[in-house]
Amino acid sequence: MKFVLVLLIALLTVGLVAAGWVQSGGMKLRAERAASTPEEAVRALLADIQAHNWDQAYARLDHSNDIQQQDFVREIAGTDGSLRTYSALQGFDVWPVHADASHSTLRVRFNWSSAVGSLDEVRDLSVVRDGNTWKVVWPKPNFANVPLQVLPVNYLRWDVIGRRSDDWGSASVDSPKVRIISMNAVERPDSVVVLGEVENEDTVPAYVNISATLLKQDGSPLAQQDSFDAIAHSLLPKQVSPYRIDFPGARLNQVKSVRMDAHPLLVPASADPVITVENQNVNKDALGRTVLKGSLVNQSGQIVNIAQVLAAFYDTSGKVIWVSDGYVDDALIPQAPVPFAVDIPPDVATRMHDYHVVVNHYTAPRA
Amino acid sequence: MGRTIFHLSAVLLASALPLFAQAPALQVPATVTAGQSFAIPRNGRGTFYLVGPSHVLKQNVDAGREIAIAGRDVSTSGTYQAILCGSEGCTSATIQVLSAAPERLTFLLHPSRVPVNTPNAVNGTAIVSDRFHNTVVAPAKVDFRLSLAGEEISTRSVQSVRGIAWFEIGSRPKQGSLQVTAALGDTTEPRVIQQVASEACGLRMSATPGPHAVTLQTDPIRDCAGNPLPDGTIVSFTKTDAAGKSTVDTPIKKDRATAKFEVSGPAHISVACGEALGNEISFAGRP
Numbered sequence: 001m002k003f004v005l006v007l008l009i010a011l012l013t014v015g016l017v018a019a020g021w022v023q024s025g026g027m028k029l030r031a032e033r034a035a036s037t038p039e040e041a042v043r044a045l046l047a048d049i050q051a052h053n054w055d056q057a058y059a060r061l062d063h064s065n066d067i068q069q070q071d072f073v074r075e076i077a078g079t080d081g082s083l084r085t086y087s088a089l090q091g092f093d094v095w096p097v098h099a100d101a102s103h104s105t106l107r108v109r110f111n112w113s114s115a116v117g118s119l120d121e122v123r124d125l126s127v128v129r130d131g132n133t134w135k136v137v138w139p140k141p142n143f144a145n146v147p148l149q150v151l152p153v154n155y156l157r158w159d160v161i162g163r164r165s166d167d168w169g170s171a172s173v174d175s176p177k178v179r180i181i182s183m184n185a186v187e188r189p190d191s192v193v194v195l196g197e198v199e200n201e202d203t204v205p206a207y208v209n210i211s212a213t214l215l216k217q218d219g220s221p222l223a224q225q226d227s228f229d230a231i232a233h234s235l236l237p238k239q240v241s242p243y244r245i246d247f248p249g250a251r252l253n254q255v256k257s258v259r260m261d262a263h264p265l266l267v268p269a270s271a272d273p274v275i276t277v278e279n280q281n282v283n284k285d286a287l288g289r290t291v292l293k294g295s296l297v298n299q300s301g302q303i304v305n306i307a308q309v310l311a312a313f314y315d316t317s318g319k320v321i322w323v324s325d326g327y328v329d330d331a332l333i334p335q336a337p338v339p340f341a342v343d344i345p346p347d348v349a350t351r352m353h354d355y356h357v358v359v360n361h362y363t364a365p366r367a
Numbered sequence: 368m369g370r371t372i373f374h375l376s377a378v379l380l381a382s383a384l385p386l387f388a389q390a391p392a393l394q395v396p397a398t399v400t401a402g403q404s405f406a407i408p409r410n411g412r413g414t415f416y417l418v419g420p421s422h423v424l425k426q427n428v429d430a431g432r433e434i435a436i437a438g439r440d441v442s443t444s445g446t447y448q449a450i451l452c453g454s455e456g457c458t459s460a461t462i463q464v465l466s467a468a469p470e471r472l473t474f475l476l477h478p479s480r481v482p483v484n485t486p487n488a489v490n491g492t493a494i495v496s497d498r499f500h501n502t503v504v505a506p507a508k509v510d511f512r513l514s515l516a517g518e519e520i521s522t523r524s525v526q527s528v529r530g531i532a533w534f535e536i537g538s539r540p541k542q543g544s545l546q547v548t549a550a551l552g553d554t555t556e557p558r559v560i561q562q563v564a565s566e567a568c569g570l571r572m573s574a575t576p577g578p579h580a581v582t583l584q585t586d587p588i589r590d591c592a593g594n595p596l597p598d599g600t601i602v603s604f605t606k607t608d609a610a611g612k613s614t615v616d617t618p619i620k621k622d623r624a625t626a627k628f629e630v631s632g633p634a635h636i637s638v639a640c641g642e643a644l645g646n647e648i649s650f651a652g653r654p
Contacts, residue, residue, distance in 0.1 A: 156599040156618060174479040199641070203480060203563040203597045236618060238641040239601040271599050271618040276626075281611035294611065299627075357614060 038104035082331035144336030176206030205269035242312035273300030298332035413453030467497035570645030
């Protein structure tokens, strides 16, 4: 009797473990790991990337292009404090583009959860047959190889010094003078968006935030939002930044007017780094969407860890009709071009006449 | 809490006095200067209250002695209520405490930075007060001395009206620190305004071709009055060629802004600073 009870408990435990394995996608994972089809090979690779199982992931690659594991890991996991180092692969979608007996192309949408929110990336991956299994051809990363050199950096820096007195009427310094040079409220399918440009008209740097209040017909506020990260907050003298303020769920017919407020603060700032935006072009991406592409070149000597691209799009009359923004996964190494792309909505793409790109950057303090 | 109740009680007592005041009237001065001690003659015993705008005094009074009020108890100008309660009832009188001689200046100068050649852009306001921070409403002469490096000091004398003297001027054509000092007798309050260059004027760049790139440099960037724009001001260079548009926002350094672009075919380069547009340069091919 005692033996039967032990056997029963053991069988029950095994059954529960098996049920848990199936429930957690073990069957699917096993099928993916088998890599007996191109899709299974890609899914298995992505599952290993998701689990940071780098050895296993590297083993699933086709090595005919001489890709090194450290380069593969560096591209996926990021380096130099880039945005990718603060990201994790949250999910992915895979669908076939082309297939034959020995070669297949699959399109993958990576969904990264990052320090700045959810980010999507689309790539086409080639898969080749290797005996009974399929291997993913991961393009060999082409990291910039900047020759060793000494780059003098002597850009300006502004500091705010002195005691800030609370005595009324004592000497003080005014906040920087900034001006909202354009504002446009547009309706999107799911929101109202207030966008435009702001300029620092002063001779000192400004930290700027823009807020907008939608007012109803009776003058009462309908909603209030600020520009959050869709603006370059730190503006040097005479610098212009686009801004975008989203009001999800609002409709333009509910709005009589918009009240705009610019909030400038006097802050310490540096004129370094200078970032060139090269070869800006409007193109189609792999999904057929219209995007503004180009590359960023950090002209300073310090690594820019996280860069954000803000683009204002103008119609033929020079009015701002849309503001897009996008983060760059890679850190900006001095003198090395890093590609970027920001989406342009289809209706904006047809009306767009010109654009202006601004780069927002974050650099971690040096030890 | 206890202090508040005490104040409220004193005020209520003062307002209720006419209902039961039967005692002889208090012999108080009609006006007193802030901070000045004085005495009130009194016969008999009782309790004396002095209720002022920011202070309440309570003291016991002995027979045959004057009620001495210290200067610190009347340091705030305004209307005071003197109340004396004895065995025969309460009596009250009003004392007006006037501000003392002008001795202090509070000086507000706006703005702290101003572009050159801007009319009526600078305004200063001085508030005249005595040593106890009471506003002196009597007219007083305030001198505003304006000095810019390399220029003679100019002075504007303004008579204060109800304690306030003010002036308004335009900024000078030359940039630099404008020191403005408000003076009242020996008391001076200095402030500094930074007069800064205005918008760029006559922006012009030149190009120096290199093996693979062209280096662009502006002439010294100045406003229309000839003042150099401050270093750090952003200048935007834009190159348009077959590869697309390339832009760089670069700060002025030592009066000039520089940029470098790779040019491999026909290209068109322009420059701008704020609202000012500069010249344009076209390349037919490799520099």
